[in-house]
Amino acid sequence: MPRIDIEAVPIRTGSIYPEPYASMMKGRSSRRLGAAGGLTQFGVNLVTLEPGAVASLRHAHEREDEFAWVLEGELVLVEDTGETIMHPGDCAAWPCGTGLHHRFENRSAAPARFLVVGTASPDERVSYAEHDFVILREGGETRFLHRDGSPWSGPR
Structure with a gap:
């Protein structure tokens, strides 16, 4: 199995969201480790959130499973059912x-990292709880609705 040099994987900032949501992702960066390794059936991303940053709008997937594992720092997981403080090792x-x-x-004073x-x-x-916004991907083409x-x- 080929080793992935994490430091050689490009850092991506922002998101695919249109404005005004794209600006809300300031302080978020990621490295697409799965893509760097040639994976096609699932994504593996190392995400860094600076203090005050959020990883995404609060969202739910219809067809994609998602798993996250906190590696460094402290994060707050915000769900429909409430909030949970997450520490390294929590998933x-x-x-x-x-x-x-x-x-x-990331409501802390230090950067935090997690693997998704x-x-x-x-x-x-993908639907969004607080926004009249949906991302629809069909056949690899992405539309905002x-x-x-x-x-x-x-925004309406």
């Missing part, structure tokens, strides 16, 4: 189709 999983919206926030592993489905629908299915035109 969480979200089976697809449950509708459980979640995200990580998820299915890489060519077809997916409102909850009612109309093309996304910005």
